[in-house]
Amino acid sequence: FEPITVGIAIGAASALTGYLSYKDLYCRFAECCRSERPLNASALKQDLEEKLFGQHLATEVILKALTGFKNNKNPKKPLTLSLHGWAGTGKNFVSQIVAENLHPKGLKSNFVHLFVSTLHFPHEQHIKLYQDQLQKWIRGNVSACAGSVFIFDEMDKLHPGVIDAIKPFLDYYEQIDGVSYRKAIFIFLSNAGGDLITKTALDFWRAGRKREDIQLKDLEAVLSVGVFNNKHSGLWHSGLIDRNLIDYFIPFLPLEYRHVKMCVRAEMRARGSAIDEDVVTRVAEEMTFFPKDEKIYSDKGCKTVQSRLDFY
Numbered sequence: 252f253e254p255i256t257v258g259i260a261i262g263a264a265s266a267l268t269g270y271l272s273y274k275d276l277y278c279r280f281a282e283c284c285r286s287e288r289p290l291n292a293s294a295l296k297q298d299l300e301e302k303l304f305g306q307h308l309a310t311e312v313i314l315k316a317l318t319g320f321k322n323n324k325n326p327k328k329p330l331t332l333s334l335h336g337w338a339g340t341g342k343n344f345v346s347q348i349v350a351e352n353l354h355p356k357g358l359k360s361n362f363v364h365l366f367v368s369t370l371h372f373p374h375e376q377h378i379k380l381y382q383d384q385l386q387k388w389i390r391g392n393v394s395a396c397a398g399s400v401f402i403f404d405e406m407d408k409l410h411p412g413v414i415d416a417i418k419p420f421l422d423y424y425e426q427i428d429g430v431s432y433r434k435a436i437f438i439f440l441s442n443a444g445g446d447l448i449t450k451t452a453l454d455f456w457r458a459g460r461k462r463e464d465i466q467l468k469d470l471e472a473v474l475s476v477g478v479f480n481n482k483h484s485g486l487w488h489s490g491l492i493d494r495n496l497i498d499y500f501i502p503f504l505p506l507e508y509r510h511v512k513m514c515v516r517a518e519m520r521a522r523g524s525a526i527d528e529d530v531v532t533r534v535a536e537e538m539t540f541f542p543k544d545e546k547i548y549s550d551k552g553c554k555t556v557q558s559r560l561d562f563y
């Protein structure tokens with residue numbers, strides 16, 4: 252080899268590795284948007300199966316929806332999930348798990364955005380302003396990171412119409428004003444439909460059938476029609492349902508006594524304390540259960556478990 256060629260080769264290689272390691276180094280200290288990074292489906296599966304209690308339908312659908320979407324190199328629209336269920340059944344919790352599996356910093360990531368209706372869009376007279384702000388915010392963030400995640404909590408408290416502002420972003424457009432929204436993920440959380448879900452779960456229980464036998468088809472249709480026609484769903488007569496822009500309606504079942512106990516144990520483990528079954532039972536028994544006669548489902552799900560545990 253002549254020295255000049257070798258010199259050029261070494262120079263090129265070091266420039267290349269220098270560039271690569273610079274990028275890697277940069278991403279080690281600053282958060283990088285890695286929309287193309289494949290989803291670790293088995294890690295997500297393990298997280299859902301180990302951490303989320305009593306929600307076999309949500310686990311199954313979320314896993315299927317996310318792996319399908321992330322494996323598709325060329326999705327035709329962003330992924331839209333609508334999570335429904337009673338308070339404290341794990342909707343926010345699951346969104347956090349999903350967010351962490353997409354962007355390691357989870358809810359703290361610059362690419363994960365949480366909107367809470369009563370906090371961010373409180374006044375009915377400002378709907379127009381909220382619509383403009385929302386569009387700008389989403390456009391800006393998707394331009395910065397195609398795989399951005401947007402979570403809308405308390406959809407049932409959102410003034411009808413606000414959400415329609417983002418309808419164009421959720422549709423099958425290749426680009427809007429030079430921005431493609433097809434790799435983004437939108438998650439809507441709502442209590443709407445919780446009563447329908449509970450009714451179905453109760454019907455199964457009363458018929459002596461197992462909770463795990465409830466299938467998506469037992470709930471999905473009821474849910475989408477129920478939510479569409481429910482004035483307080485945030486999606487009421489919304490173009491999102493009209494145009495089939497919601498990919499999955501995901502039901503969260505009401506939690507039973509045994510699930511509340513599982514939540515107490517998980518919280519104890521998270522605090523690094525030894526599991527004291529006596530305390531587990533006492534905390535679970537302090538919760539209130541419905542319906543009045545059978546007392547099967549916790550009316551706050553696992554929501555107050557953490558604060559109750561502070562007393563012990």
Ligand SMILES: Nc1ncnc2c1ncn2[C@@H]1O[C@H](COP(=O)(O)OP(=O)(O)OP(=O)(O)O)[C@@H](O)[C@H]1O
Binds near residue numbers: 340440
């Ligand atoms: N199914 C579940 N499995 C494990 N933990 C749960 C589950 N549901 C709730 N929890 C625990 O209870 C806490 C509160 O639940 P979360 O905020 O997810 O409820 P939610 O369904 O979003 O309620 P809301 O509709 O009132 O916002 C969670 O942070 C989690 O610790």
